[in-house]
Amino acid sequence: MDADNLVKILEAYKNSKASLEEVLEQIRLQEAEELEFACVDHGRMARCGIPEVILGQGKTADQILSIARQMAKRQSPILATRLSPEQAKLLAAEFPQAQYNELARVVKIGQAAEPASGGRVACISAGTSDLPVAEEAVETASFLGAQVEKFYDVGVAGIHRLMRHMGVIKSADVAIVVAGMEGALASVVGGLLDKPVIGVPTSVGYGSSLGGLAALMGMLNSCAANVCVVNIDNGFGAGVLSAMISRLAAKRSV
Amino acid sequence: MDADNLVKILEAYKNSKASLEEVLEQIRLQEAEELEFACVDHGRMARCGIPEVILGQGKTADQILSIARQMAKRQSPILATRLSPEQAKLLAAEFPQAQYNELARVVKIGQAAEPASGGRVACISAGTSDLPVAEEAVETASFLGAQVEKFYDVGVAGIHRLMRHMGVIKSADVAIVVAGMEGALASVVGGLLDKPVIGVPTSVGYGSSLGGLAALMGMLNSCAANVCVVNIDNGFGAGVLSAMISRLAAKRSV
Amino acid sequence: MDADNLVKILEAYKNSKASLEEVLEQIRLQEAEELEFACVDHGRMARCGIPEVILGQGKTADQILSIARQMAKRQSPILATRLSPEQAKLLAAEFPQAQYNELARVVKIGQAAEPASGGRVACISAGTSDLPVAEEAVETASFLGAQVEKFYDVGVAGIHRLMRHMGVIKSADVAIVVAGMEGALASVVGGLLDKPVIGVPTSVGYGSSLGGLAALMGMLNSCAANVCVVNIDNGFGAGVLSAMISRLAAKRSV
Amino acid sequence: MDADNLVKILEAYKNSKASLEEVLEQIRLQEAEELEFACVDHGRMARCGIPEVILGQGKTADQILSIARQMAKRQSPILATRLSPEQAKLLAAEFPQAQYNELARVVKIGQAAEPASGGRVACISAGTSDLPVAEEAVETASFLGAQVEKFYDVGVAGIHRLMRHMGVIKSADVAIVVAGMEGALASVVGGLLDKPVIGVPTSVGYGSSLGGLAALMGMLNSCAANVCVVNIDNGFGAGVLSAMISRLAAKRSV
Amino acid sequence: MDADNLVKILEAYKNSKASLEEVLEQIRLQEAEELEFACVDHGRMARCGIPEVILGQGKTADQILSIARQMAKRQSPILATRLSPEQAKLLAAEFPQAQYNELARVVKIGQAAEPASGGRVACISAGTSDLPVAEEAVETASFLGAQVEKFYDVGVAGIHRLMRHMGVIKSADVAIVVAGMEGALASVVGGLLDKPVIGVPTSVGYGSSLGGLAALMGMLNSCAANVCVVNIDNGFGAGVLSAMISRLAAKRSV
Amino acid sequence: MDADNLVKILEAYKNSKASLEEVLEQIRLQEAEELEFACVDHGRMARCGIPEVILGQGKTADQILSIARQMAKRQSPILATRLSPEQAKLLAAEFPQAQYNELARVVKIGQAAEPASGGRVACISAGTSDLPVAEEAVETASFLGAQVEKFYDVGVAGIHRLMRHMGVIKSADVAIVVAGMEGALASVVGGLLDKPVIGVPTSVGYGSSLGGLAALMGMLNSCAANVCVVNIDNGFGAGVLSAMISRLAAKRSV
């Protein structure tokens, strides 16, 4: 409950300006209302550590613009994901400071946290076709303050490409592994690191890849114990998780 | 490569005690051998942050004892999981300092890290039948140094049970959510926290629960962006991941 | 058999105006015919409590118009679902009294039961993308006489939004829960109510949501015992069921 | 919040026997505690319309006895489901008034509502092998006060067996249809009724029945709009739902 | 082997017009060639009782025309299935005697057997959307000489519609049941007949119908023992099978 | 309706020995009763061409004996399938004329039709492990009067074994193909015959055979148009279907 409101009600009661029934009713109403109030004011940012994010997919350009304007009024930083080029252009036209990453299909306006205020995230991807998902993760994590380094096109079909980067990768606080087909890269990275590894299976593949289910099942059954998994193509989720984890590490140096 | 060995070879070569061919051969051999050597000596602990763990499932009691003896010789702390009562008894008989958690099916001998040297982990489970998996996660995480608090039997069929603990849960560095059936608890917890949430679907359920696949799919499709998932009944993996994440946080207070 | 017809035949036989063979033949014919006759005259409405409904999907605009005209001749109220904007416009052009809900993709002409003659239905949905299915349920239920209240965008990623409405929701006779992704909202609502809850999984989601199967499996495995489920995106079915259930309650106040 | 407690706190405050800080603290504590308290005292019964139920599956006989004793102390009626014969015998030995339905694997001690205080439920099953699930539904519904009539062994392989009972079935408030194999009985009954139909797919079948998935999918895709579905073999859920629905009807005659 | 050819070779050998080696070679060649020859000349018709059929799906109009011309040269009757309107028009333009069933997507030129020379087939379908598949079955069966009677739109949501036709249906030699959604119609018909029933699941449905898999599984698990099943939407296969079965019956009256 | 009964009622009415009300009531009762009566007396045999069959699976020996005694009283021939050796022994002990096929797990007492009164059935199986299912089909078909010839162990791994029997197989009226693993035998036989082929996938196999699903899917997708399919391991269904089909052929020679 909102402390100020509660005090006022109680004082009104003590001063006999409110009956017992009125006070009971007020307290009951507040139980619900202040939750909502908190939500609107500080909202998702305070509760979950991330501002609300606009998922472009399945929305009209008008709907996206309208939400962005509301957020802008509240000085909220804005992250919009899965935007079509048309949606992105309209958003960019209205907000000159907008940054558009076409590959990631993401528009950012402002930052949810100081750039590089968080810890270090290594984003590793297997093939060129996995890049849109990897970039979505990178944009999300850096929007939330993480320092992200990219290691792209290092799939297990040529594992030496990964090996030469392992030294740098080991110094990160958390690794994201983005891979389609059989998703074996997550297990290989997991077996070489002593940090959490977030596997992002992608829908890259054909035939029995079943739209990414093969990679998903592969990562879930990883023989490396430090691999966890998010939904297929869910670069956004991996970005959020990696930023949250890296924050824990970042605070230690303060 | 092992630095000391390398120096010796190079000096022998400079002092003409070894021919160019011999040096080249030695360097080549070392490329492979020192990897292996590192593995045996400091091994998994150094590379992955966790010592080797004995998975009891599918092993004979003799095999388990034999591996445990080898580890004991090297003064390695021991974690053995998925033990039958018989396997556990034999292990405990030989190692008097062994601690056996029957519900978790886990035996621990020593600690891989100072007790409570890591950060804070909240382990939340939905129903009584999920306890073996939850306890496996708890034992693993605390073996690796995490401070774990348990919140059991707080499933969404009576969500007020969860709500009253949320204040304490919010102060943890990472949450584990163990749930079978539809696994909705992971989404509810994820929506209330600004920390990473590790979902562990369990095989608890019947009919179309498909041995835990329903809970797994539920958690993977969570509407909360900070939920990642490990394999069905994989309490061990959740324990490892949560300990790794909490370590990042623990170091900050040093 | 139709009692009047049967009496006439028997009297004709007694009065020897019909032979035994003729009577036997007549009775046999009636066995089939009066069933059919009942169907055509009072038909589905009498038998199943709902008039026939026009499913727009997979029909040409001509077919839809033709069926609607036949029903209109019989003074039957008309509900047409899953209409494209083009189908809806043609229907509206011919029947000026038609009401078109674009979001629900539904056209209604008349009412199958007095408005609000039934009981109270609460229609709860998780996210904006679930609205077309939720609205189809609402239109169907109100067409059949139910009093429907809507509670939209109250998904578990921000559970406080649901909580503040629970008081009103509890006063309904039956609740519909429309949710995609993991479908956890059905379990949460089910755990808070002492009324039947009809879960409608939607195809909203991506990756391993498998076109709504994840939400479907989640709802089927709900830990709340008062949750039943209809097919993915089946707002129409949920509307029919909720209206039927609420009728039972409505009659008590007469 | 508990009204009595709240009044006491407020009066203590008004009478200056408690400081403002103490009152605020008390109200905060109550927010959580009275929820829990309500749960224990009136609990599930008040909130969800059904008392807690003991699911025998996966519990030891000792655990079942212990829970039953706790409930008995609180004068709570007891329903225990999925009991092995051994579990049932122990329960019956301790509670002489216990009623054991071996086929249903259910023990009942007392009633959660006056016998036949609810509405009328028709429980229809396809084959002999479906009886344990059907009986579980019957026992649950009647424990919750419903008047249940049984129509067993009326599967569609001989549809005339069902037809002759349709007159009686039509007079019920709600129908439960329990069927394995292809589950077609739910569609047939649904097409003949103007009441809600709860389909319970069973794991009866072989080969491609996939443990009841074929029947489940059949019922979910029913061409009858008034069919909803619960999990495979979930007689308990169907019993709860049917009792809740029939209660709505029962109240009208008061 | 072709008897005439064989006799010629042997006589040439006896008359010493061919060496032993030549005879051996000839016999070996014939083993393969006459099989092939039989195939081309009388071919599939002789071996399998049906001429080759042109599956339009996945073929260009040119390919279809080219095959049809080859068959026409050999005076073969032609059945072309799964034709687009464009493919059908081109075929009809070249062969004036072609008969085009637009709903069935089938063109026929000639007959593979005398019209109505076979036995009686009842083709029963559940809903309007199942008609293309039902018509494909009807066209195929009648092309092969069967006498087909149609019973359309008699799904189990209104089972009385089926019942009144059962008398006529019972007099057929074999029944085809075409149904989507849950496919329950096959079980109902199977339970009422003493003849083989060929179930054709269709891809009609949505959500968990999984493109016809729900209907397929329903029919495979039918509680009626006289139901067999062909692939989803496979009206052609059902037509072939029913014609073959009905031929057995037709011959008896000769 | 039973013609004799109907005549009596009508005559009683004409002779004024029964009132109009009594006649109406009688006719209504008969609608239901004579269906039921027909079922009990001539029953399933008359309606479906096969007597009721006792499925041993899931029944106690007592239940089986009890049903068999009832059938024996009515002079009904008895077929009991899926019997355990114990169930079979008890049945054989009571009915000395019982014939027990241990491999098929079938007991027969009497014949439902004159031996070899039906047409010719070829039962073809791929491997030794498929024999129980093949024998169940053979016993069922011959119980129903078919003349069955067996062609066992002729799987496609050695296709010449099948080829040498094709001459005889071609002379049958219908073929049953029993095969597990990939089920390719059904396609091969289908491509060589101009008769209906009933595919029976078996659960023989391992790994990705998925308990017979691989064979089932193989047969459903057969490139031969004359192959239909029954459920996995459903030898009984194949026996019934083949007997029904062969009857059509058998009658022609009369």
Next chain:
Amino acid sequence: MDADNLVKILEAYKNSKASLEEVLEQIRLQEAEELEFACVDHGRMARCGIPEVILGQGKTADQILSIARQMAKRQSPILATRLSPEQAKLLAAEFPQAQYNELARVVKIGQAAEPASGGRVACISAGTSDLPVAEEAVETASFLGAQVEKFYDVGVAGIHRLMRHMGVIKSADVAIVVAGMEGALASVVGGLLDKPVIGVPTSVGYGSSLGGLAALMGMLNSCAANVCVVNIDNGFGAGVLSAMISRLAAKRSV
């Protein structure tokens, strides 16, 4: 056809010791018989390069002994797989020269090809639990003459273990990779070799490994183009294939 027989028949005909009809009949009979004869005499060995193999699974010890005796009479080498310890003991008791590999569940009597007459096969396995399948492959390949080297327990959770053996592995003609869980080892090995790689997914794993389906799908979707796959746990198939491939290489050095 058997050339000698054919010559005799033709000569008899030329010498008029046989009529034309008799010759035609003989040739027809031979078409079938010599195929069968070839099968029995040189049989599978000649046709497929491997003798018949006894699959113990699903056979009684008597059946196994009986087949082994028949083979022994023909001096055929014997390979029996998937034997229980009991089956193996009985076989060994009768054939003193039998070699029993308990881990592989295989008994061998003699050799199908000279030991090490074939090429070089590398058999690589991921974990200890995969050993029974790996050993079955090794025994089968060496029975067929291959030179097999084993590289066990080199899974990707510690990829350096594999790396140090790659030099030797690269010199083999073909590699077998046996792995459960996510099966990533096949991709890693495939990416490092210029030889064919046969992936054998195993049923080792739990939860969403689905009895080996996760590993199977992983290997099928491998990003390495030289990986092919056999059924889950099919060590026998991998052994046969690797021996066949290595034979091609072995012959070159002759």
Next chain:
Amino acid sequence: MDADNLVKILEAYKNSKASLEEVLEQIRLQEAEELEFACVDHGRMARCGIPEVILGQGKTADQILSIARQMAKRQSPILATRLSPEQAKLLAAEFPQAQYNELARVVKIGQAAEPASGGRVACISAGTSDLPVAEEAVETASFLGAQVEKFYDVGVAGIHRLMRHMGVIKSADVAIVVAGMEGALASVVGGLLDKPVIGVPTSVGYGSSLGGLAALMGMLNSCAANVCVVNIDNGFGAGVLSAMISRLAAKRSV
């Protein structure tokens, strides 16, 4: 490591032109760099026996051209697969020596190995719709030096078509079998050959073919032990594997 570089470093050290620290650093850098260097220069060709291949699917024409130019500069032969006609035309316009196989969707520029320098590959396909996949396999295998013979349209629905080619097929070193629907052709060919058989399931089919999964499962469960499988529609993989296997055989004749 690159031998020349290594020698230079060591000599510089011996001659005291480099300090110990410098040598150690150089060796460490080389560990990574020379791997990478090898990759760029001789690269994939040396390591895996095949040059890098351009997968057109999912790439823009510009990307394809850019990669092709880079490869052309290095005199690398080029294979580009899954090209759209537009992509192919652009490639052909720039490289006059390009050969475009429209059916296979493949462009080749040069050869990765001397034409016909490898062994003999038989490419067998079931139906006309399987040709694009079969041709992709053929082009890939011949690009890598194999001698490929084609046997098209020989599916099991008319098995005599296959039989007459078996003599020639048996003389190949390895067979590729390309088939959709039930994929039975792989088993039939496997049962007739003593060589490895590579099964390529195709997505040809409908209904329960599930996009090629039915054929894939069929081939994986083949009763012939010499059949291995690649992913659905993976003609490229089959081409690579068959070329690798046939090389083993080809070298023997040198």
